Amino acid sequence: MRGFRLAVLGATGAVGSEMLKVLEERRFPIDKLKLLADPNDAGKVVLYSGEQYIVEEARPESFENVQITLVAVNNDVSLHFTPEAVKRNSVVIDNSSAYRMNPKVPLVVPEVNPDDVRYHKGIIANPNCSTTIAVVPLKPLHDYAGLKRIVVSTYQAVSGAGVAGIGELTDQTKQILDGKQISPGVFPYQIAFNLIPHVDYFKDNGYTHEEMKMLNESRKILGLPNLMVSCTCVRVPVYRSHSEAITIETEKELPPEKARELLSTAPGIKIVDNPAKL
């Protein structure tokens, strides 16, 4: 089996590193791997599958002869480099939100709408973290009972703010335990032993940008343009793994036992509960 010529743009960030870890774990077939980052990180050495790779500065020419580009950078950087990669016939899988709501770009979660990749014209977007973990369980429930409305409260880990967010939780926690003053940097308010119901900026309609992503992206991925969605996004002092409480309203009756049965066989889902434990 021949492998792919693959590039990771943003290879040294929190998401890029995680992508490399997953590619390695899944033994994704790679013939040639290119690690791209901004000039500051060029020259760094990264280990992948036991081999050393030197991080290169991303330039338009970097994407020559690359079949697949994974993009793990912010919107501005994606908007700058993604067209360059596409121009050079690379398929871009973009983790930023730059292209998500573009009607020509499929927004795909493999467990939910894999067939949507078929209409791609060079770019495939993947959704916001909170949306991804919501649509995976919602899909099998929708297929059976028809979703009318979802109400979501999130409990989002600091990892969503990258390596710096994780560091800030540790630093602030130590400072508070030592009775010292803290001064917020990555997050707008204290995050240690605290909650921040304010992820990303507020839009004119009173929802945050993060909350509106849940509305717009869920509708696109599930193919339900009229789905009613109300979401409250809250940052919590947890390192990794976002959590969500989702209340749904369906067309057809959906008893808890049926929901449990549907979820137990759905892809990407593991039911974890232990009601007996006190």
Next chain:
Amino acid sequence: MRGFRLAVLGATGAVGSEMLKVLEERRFPIDKLKLLADPNDAGKVVLYSGEQYIVEEARPESFENVQITLVAVNNDVSLHFTPEAVKRNSVVIDNSSAYRMNPKVPLVVPEVNPDDVRYHKGIIANPNCSTTIAVVPLKPLHDYAGLKRIVVSTYQAVSGAGVAGIGELTDQTKQILDGKQISPGVFPYQIAFNLIPHVDYFKDNGYTHEEMKMLNESRKILGLPNLMVSCTCVRVPVYRSHSEAITIETEKELPPEKARELLSTAPGIKIVDNPAKL
């Protein structure tokens, strides 16, 4: 102005201490103060308004000649002593859940249904912490627009589990920062840097006891026996102050500006938001 002869049962616990602090802050008129606790704490000295009080062991006779008894103990202890206090003509304000759903006992939040105290026969119950903070803002919104349904997700601090819960959060946090093993005691799972969607035990219907309190107590306090309530209760690694995300459905249209206006003049509410801060 003459004061009352008042007793606090459970005066040395987390809630009892807080009650004393509030009585002192509000300069509640007291002629004679009795601090009652279990035999282990009898003899302890507590400072109130600059005076020393010696904690007494609670006995049935303790309530002789006491006009008001504040009860801050668990259900079993309340069920044991509350009737003894009532028998001796003391009015009992009970913070436990022992009498809350008794139809002869008013369940009162002063900002919401103060007039319900009128039907008391010696016992006035106050609700669960999560319910209290929900009904205070819900009341003015209901009066204007008519509540049909509420969906609540809680973010409950460890203080809800008393002094021991607060200590466990500190201890586990230090252990994790030091790379040590933790062993849960007060909470069924790790609480430091973690969430526990499991407050109190699970009932046969799949909701926890804590979640059902929100349903039953909200209906009773708001006088809405058919109000639809769905609640997910989650313990979060925060020391004090519970938080809740509440999504409501109303009979009449209720634009956000109107809700803000109603809440800004309602008793016990301070609107805190700063959407401009990033």
